[in-house]
Amino acid sequence: MAPCGKFDYGADMIARAETNQIEPQVKRTIERVLRKRLAAFGLERTDIRAGRDQEGDPVLFVDAYYNRLDQPIEAKATFGLPTELRTALAELGETRFPHIRHHFDDHQKIAS
Numbered sequence: 369m370a371p372c373g374k375f376d377y378g379a380d381m382i383a384r385a386e387t388n389q390i391e392p393q394v395k396r397t398i399e400r401v402l403r404k405r406l407a408a409f410g411l412e413r414t415d416i417r418a419g420r421d422q423e424g425d426p427v428l429f430v431d432a433y434y435n436r437l438d439q440p441i442e443a444k445a446t447f448g449l450p451t452e453l454r455t456a457l458a459e460l461g462e463t464r465f466p467h468i469r470h471h472f473d474d475h476q477k478i479a480s
Contacts, residue, residue, distance in 0.1 A: 388418035390428065394462050401453050402432055409445050410435040410476075418464065428457075428466045436473035443478055446470065 395416050402414055415431040430453075434441075446468075453466050472478075 388426075390416060390418050391460070391462070393460055394428075394457065397456050397460060397462075398428070398430055398453065398466065401449075401456050402430070405449055405452070406432065406434075406445060409441045410437045410472075421465070421467070426464050428462075428464045430466050430468045431471060432468060433471045434473065434476065436476050440477040440479035441472070443480065 398416055399414055402411060412433045412435045414433070417429050419427060419429050421427045450466065450468060453468070457464075457466065
């Protein structure tokens with residue numbers, strides 16, 4: 369397969385996407401980006417799994433779980449996160465779109 373831009377999306381990456389495998393460096397990169405951006409907002413852990421979206425395309429489901437904080441969390445903390453994550457994943461040759469779901473404590477206050 370020919371390179372696409374500066375990345376070579378070869379048959380091995382496509383095969384992993386089709387079998388729901390996630391390379392360890394992909395998981396580490398997702399966790400690193402989320403920790404860098406969200407640790408101050410109580411990020412406790414992430415769960416990452418491969419799957420398919422409603423259109424059948426291979427994607428990465430990223431669930432971010434947070435501890436409750438006493439101070440309100442700024443809603444803008446997550447702005448731009450999907451783009452930052454996609455950029456970091458593209459550098460690894462990962463083409464699956466990351467769907468991020470944030471799980472805050474039911475009593476966590478969010479600043480407007």
